[in-house]
Amino acid sequence: MAAVPMIELWRGGMLESVHAGHAVIFGPDGIEAAWGDPEAVIFPRSSCKMLQALPLLESGAADAAGLGDAQLALACASHSGGGIHTRAVEAWLNGLGMAEGDLRCGVHMPWDKDENKRLTCSEGAPCQLHNNCSGKHAGFLTLNRHLRGGSEYVEIDHPVQKAARAAFEEVVGETAPHWGIDGCSAPNFACTVTGLARAMQFFAAANPDGDARQSAAARLTRAMMAFPELVAGEGRACTELMQACAGQAAVKTGAEAVFIAILPGQSRGIALKIVDGGTRAAEAAIAALLVRCGVLDPAHPAFDKRLPSAQKNWRGFTYGEMRLAPGFG
Amino acid sequence: MAAVPMIELWRGGMLESVHAGHAVIFGPDGIEAAWGDPEAVIFPRSSCKMLQALPLLESGAADAAGLGDAQLALACASHSGGGIHTRAVEAWLNGLGMAEGDLRCGVHMPWDKDENKRLTCSEGAPCQLHNNCSGKHAGFLTLNRHLRGGSEYVEIDHPVQKAARAAFEEVVGETAPHWGIDGCSAPNFACTVTGLARAMQFFAAANPDGDARQSAAARLTRAMMAFPELVAGEGRACTELMQACAGQAAVKTGAEAVFIAILPGQSRGIALKIVDGGTRAAEAAIAALLVRCGVLDPAHPAFDKRLPSAQKNWRGFTYGEMRLAPGFG
Numbered sequence: 001m002a003a004v005p006m007i008e009l010w011r012g013g014m015l016e017s018v019h020a021g022h023a024v025i026f027g028p029d030g031i032e033a034a035w036g037d038p039e040a041v042i043f044p045r046s047s048c049k050m051l052q053a054l055p056l057l058e059s060g061a062a063d064a065a066g067l068g069d070a071q072l073a074l075a076c077a078s079h080s081g082g083g084i085h086t087r088a089v090e091a092w093l094n095g096l097g098m099a100e101g102d103l104r105c106g107v108h109m110p111w112d113k114d115e116n117k118r119l120t121c122s123e124g125a126p127c128q129l130h131n132n133c134s135g136k137h138a139g140f141l142t143l144n145r146h147l148r149g150g151s152e153y154v155e156i157d158h159p160v161q162k163a164a165r166a167a168f169e170e171v172v173g174e175t176a177p178h179w180g181i182d183g184c185s186a187p188n189f190a191c192t193v194t195g196l197a198r199a200m201q202f203f204a205a206a207n208p209d210g211d212a213r214q215s216a217a218a219r220l221t222r223a224m225m226a227f228p229e230l231v232a233g234e235g236r237a238c239t240e241l242m243q244a245c246a247g248q249a250a251v252k253t254g255a256e257a258v259f260i261a262i263l264p265g266q267s268r269g270i271a272l273k274i275v276d277g278g279t280r281a282a283e284a285a286i287a288a289l290l291v292r293c294g295v296l297d298p299a300h301p302a303f304d305k306r307l308p309s310a311q312k313n314w315r316g317f318t319y320g321e322m323r324l325a326p327g328f329g
Numbered sequence: 330m331a332a333v334p335m336i337e338l339w340r341g342g343m344l345e346s347v348h349a350g351h352a353v354i355f356g357p358d359g360i361e362a363a364w365g366d367p368e369a370v371i372f373p374r375s376s377c378k379m380l381q382a383l384p385l386l387e388s389g390a391a392d393a394a395g396l397g398d399a400q401l402a403l404a405c406a407s408h409s410g411g412g413i414h415t416r417a418v419e420a421w422l423n424g425l426g427m428a429e430g431d432l433r434c435g436v437h438m439p440w441d442k443d444e445n446k447r448l449t450c451s452e453g454a455p456c457q458l459h460n461n462c463s464g465k466h467a468g469f470l471t472l473n474r475h476l477r478g479g480s481e482y483v484e485i486d487h488p489v490q491k492a493a494r495a496a497f498e499e500v501v502g503e504t505a506p507h508w509g510i511d512g513c514s515a516p517n518f519a520c521t522v523t524g525l526a527r528a529m530q531f532f533a534a535a536n537p538d539g540d541a542r543q544s545a546a547a548r549l550t551r552a553m554m555a556f557p558e559l560v561a562g563e564g565r566a567c568t569e570l571m572q573a574c575a576g577q578a579a580v581k582t583g584a585e586a587v588f589i590a591i592l593p594g595q596s597r598g599i600a601l602k603i604v605d606g607g608t609r610a611a612e613a614a615i616a617a618l619l620v621r622c623g624v625l626d627p628a629h630p631a632f633d634k635r636l637p638s639a640q641k642n643w644r645g646f647t648y649g650e651m652r653l654a655p656g657f658g
Contacts, residue, residue: 009585009606012509014519016372017585017606043345106643121450131643180341181648190343256338256346276605277338277346314435314460319510 001037005325006274007281007307012320019281021257023272023328025289026197028205032268033292035328038194042273043180045188046078047254049136050220050262051171051199052186055163056139057216061146065096072223073230074135078253080233081110081130088230089134098141103128104154105137105184112233133184135230140164140186154186161187171199171213183255193271196260200269203250203262221262224250237283237306241290244302248295257282263295284322288329330366334654335603336610336636341649348610350586352601352657354618355526357534361597362621364657367523371602372509374517375407376583378465379549379591380500380528381515384492385468386545390475394425401552402559403464407582409562410439410459417559418463427470432457433483434466434513441562462513464559469493469515483515490516500528500542512584522600525589529598532579532591550591553579566612566635570619573631577624586611592624613651617658 003020010016022036031038044051053075056062062072071092079085093099110116110130119126128134140153140160149159156179168189169175176189191199206217224231228242231252241251250262257274259282270289274281287306290296296303310318332349339345351365360367373380382404385391391401400421408414422428439445439459448455457463469482469489478488485508497518498504505518520528535546553560557571560581570580579591586603588611599618603610616635619625625632639647 011372012507012517012519014370014372014507014509016509017604019605041343043340043343104644108643117449120446178341178343180343180345181642181646183642183648185642185644185646188341190341274605275346276348276603276607276610278605278607281605313510313512313514314437315433315514317510317514319512 003036003040003275004328006035006328007284008323008325010320010323016320018325019274019276019278021272021274021281021285022193023270023285023289024193024197025293026194026201026269026271028201028267031194031197034194039192040273041177041190041192042196042258043188043190043256044196044260045182045254045256045258046133047252047258047260047271048168048196048199049076049078049252050203050217050224051168052136052164053139053220054167054171054213054216055160056143057219058167058212059143059146059163061143064146065142067142069219069223069226070230071135071138072220073227075139076220076224076252077135077231078132078238079135079230080112080236081126081132082112082115082233085112085135085230085233086110086115086129089129089138092138093141096142096145100128102141102151103131103134103137104152105131105133105186107131131184133186136186137184156187165189171202172196173198193273196271197269200260200262200271201267202269204264204269205267221250221264224252237286240302240305241287241296244297244300245290245295249290251286251290253279253282259283259286261286261290263293265295266293268293285328288324292329332365332369332604333657335364335657336613337652337654339649339652345649347654348603348605348607350601350603350610350614351522352599352614352618353522353526354622355523355530355598355600357530357596360523360526363523368521369602370506370519370521371525371587372517372519372585373525373589374511374583374585374587375462376581376587376589376600377497377525377528378405378407378581379532379546379553380497381465381493382468382549383496383500383542383545384489385472386548387496387541388472388475388492390472393475394471396471398548398552398555399559400464400467401549402556404468405549405553405581406464406560407461407567408464408559409441409565410455410461411441411444411562414441414464414559414562415439415444415458418458418467421467422470425471425474429457431470431480432460432463432466433481434460434462436460460513462515465515466513485516494518500531501525502527522602525600526598529589529591529600530596531598533593533598534596550579550593553581566615569631569634570616570625573626573629574619574624578619580615580619582608582611588612588615590615590619592622594624595622597622614657617653621658
């Protein structure tokens, strides 16, 4: 099946642009709703960081290092590289007797407005702590210390990545047909949209007092919902949508327009991919599905921010709006 | 007809994202090649600024104001708001006995890296001169002085916009079925992809010594090619592609992934729209069509920059590449 139109941009009463995608809502009994091709194979990118973090907890490495929910939220984060993020990751690494140089995520300018301005205006250079994946990598380093693996923990055959792949494939319920190198240099494993939604349903239904994997999944979900500002940052969709859902959903974006949601109260998981990689559409689409599931109030400003009923130009004139495509949401 | 896949993003040997669109190459005898739906109705956005500038020349207003090619290039520009752009527009307005406050384009932060940094680090505020459309609006003001219209020159029934609409519809060869408010508050008129390509073919074939419209079109095309850095800015696709085509093509982007090209030596016009509004794909697609038409050397760095054969992450590792979809380009 082909991708279906999901998000439309209208101007002057005319459809100007449209985004198509695939989405699945997975419940306790399987697929409850689907759009496009549920079997489409995608790279989850950063939307599956909570899957990559499972071995960190299941191995006992997290407890051995005394990690709290803030660190677990950072392990699942694509953070903005603001002060609250970089300081927390730096302290975490120091607690392990490690430093920024042990990371293998690479360097990019932080998205956080204040930190970006501070670096720009002081001619300062960003470091790996600013990388949006530095928390995930701190988690990898924590697991690696426990596994006593080599320093190049992002290599495909490294014990850390073998553990991440095994956990990913087991929870997704599929053998990854492909893998690619992510922006942060870690391997990213492909799966179907249904597999990703199934994994999120597992997280949603996970019993905190269950086996190692169940309790790990439940704890990671709780950590993400407890620290939405650490999972992304000020003004970001993941942060604002989790705050708006007030404990009813953990949501996470991935590059190239992937989005997932974990709905613990409903034992439901959601996964979607906008095929053109348009983030604006992925954010609008997940917001619509959160409303559909009843965990996001459509009257909440976080919804209209992602699916604007009135888009304004530089002089404040309304020129159009974003809409859900017929049949979606 | 539906949009067809044009640009693919691959990672780890797997197709990760894809952009679909419509494109038409229009020659002296009509459509020479087309992809997707040539009759798809689109908003050209800023890709049609040279059409909006026709009345400025045809009316005699440009000559009466003593405008040169630099100012005509700015009239067709979506510039980066760098010093070379803002100083030129300011001087132009002063020459008319007007100032920044007479503009009606609104304010946004400049895209130019240096000017953006200067304003950010000095707590300075951008002004309307920084708006990427300030040159087009200086052209509107120049025409307006000639027409003795009121100050609100962006209103749909203002003589300036009536003249712009008439020129647009005549050269496109269609009556606009819709109009919308553009980012800069000026009206933007809808047309088919074929109509937009037909208009660009008219510009490509225009005789400098022909009638008022022909000479105006030829002069605007020459001005864009003579000042590629004024039409966009450092690092921007329009600027770099025009420089790479070395006088064989004038190219112009429009918001929501529209791109046009005027090929004077071949009397050919090109127009394309990526339906999802993805700029990266519109830039890659126009680069591919410029190569197809023989005006851009595929070995030129400007081509690989827009359609990267090797995409690298933050650590410099190649993770994938951009490709033309089968059957496109």
